[in-house]
Amino acid sequence: MNRTMFAKKVWELAPLSTGFDLRGLVDLAELWSDLCRVVSLPPVGLQAGSLVPWILWAIWIARNNLIFNNKTSTPEETITKAVVMAREWFLAQEKVTPRKKAIPLPLRLPEGTTVVAVDAAWRGDSNTAGFGWVMKHTGSKVQFETASRSVRSPLSAEGLALRAAIMKCKELGIQQVIFESDSTQLVAAFKPQSAPPELYGIVADILHCAVSFKFCSFIWIPRSRNSEADVLAKHALFSGNSVLHLLRI
Template sequence: MPLNDFDLEWKRLLRTVVLPPIGLGNAILAPWIIWAIWTARNQKLFQNRTFSAQETVTKAICDAKEWATAQVPVKTCEQRRKIQPNRSTTEITCKSDAAWRKDLQAAGLAWSFYRNQKERFSSHDQPVAFVNSSLMAEGLALRAAMEQAVALQMRLVVFEFDSLQLVTAIADGSSFSDLHGILSDIYLLSISFDFVSFSFCRRETLCFEDSAAKNSLSNFVLTQTIEPVLV
């Protein structure tokens, strides 16, 4: 049986339509799968990080969708500009922060939702174990905030946090080993919003979230250090 012609098969893949529910419109998935496999291979060789086939394909889909979103036609951009002045009445600001203990590999996460930047109407916090870095803690806080926003059916949300490194990672599609899976989740969650943005903010604007995150971490540490009482 003759070998397949690489050039012919590659061109066929480039013409393949990605079917629902993944549907990517005009985006092509094949190159992104190959790139995701290559980057996963590099992560394994150079950082001893292993990613499953599902994680690798999810990353490829996220990258393909991000690329497709970046190819917005001029007409769509004009339509977005027309609706932006009216967003102020329904747009929600979500502020998130995290506190991390390196010795315990644990973190406290906190996030709040605001109307008009100042009117806080909902806040949440939770402790998390097995957290490898402060950057990972910030990413987990953002992901939890986005999951909450999706659950509350919020459509227009500006997410603010004080990690410039995380903002850059989201904007550039960087592949930090600690954030590989978290960034994939953030990209997928972004699809659920009509409008979403990620912004760096000064630490002093996160006083409430900072305090809530630290309290969540302190309570978690306390429960881990209490000795059982024998009766």
């Protein structure tokens, strides 16, 4: 893929509210203000600011890596890097900017949102894991369970369970989703520079997949609220089977 096609593909993958064509652009300064006003779509996590400068920067980094280090990048890796850098910068500004204490508001889910509770069970003697999740959407409930081998730790199992769940949601064409987990470490791993080394690749895969949704969020819930997914994960661990159940509620 030549450089022009590479950059075009990166812009096509960008989660922006409006698309634009940069072909024939001579003076970037003329359009800079307009470009920076383009709104970023969820789940980028930018309530303010622009993703556009970070896309340009990520493309430039990919170009330099190719020329000076002979290291290639895919358009998907490049847009993911842009999203991660933009979120890190935005959250860093929040930390240094004094704000009034916000009054907590009740959670109001976007209409049509699917809620997915995820859990994992792990056996250290065999390095096997069971994954379970429960999808709830508009009066129906889907339960899914599967098992996996060569899983190194309980935390890796939690991450792999979430990765499997988000990939299934993408496969089913779900557009708006909230993932619930009782693992505080896993949920915290989505904060910039907070992922433990064992979760680096898993978190990167999840964030890359999350870009394809119109709305995507990851929240922590108490273990007492995650009993259904816990039962599925333990059943999968000891049975070693993958089963899909569809229940109406």
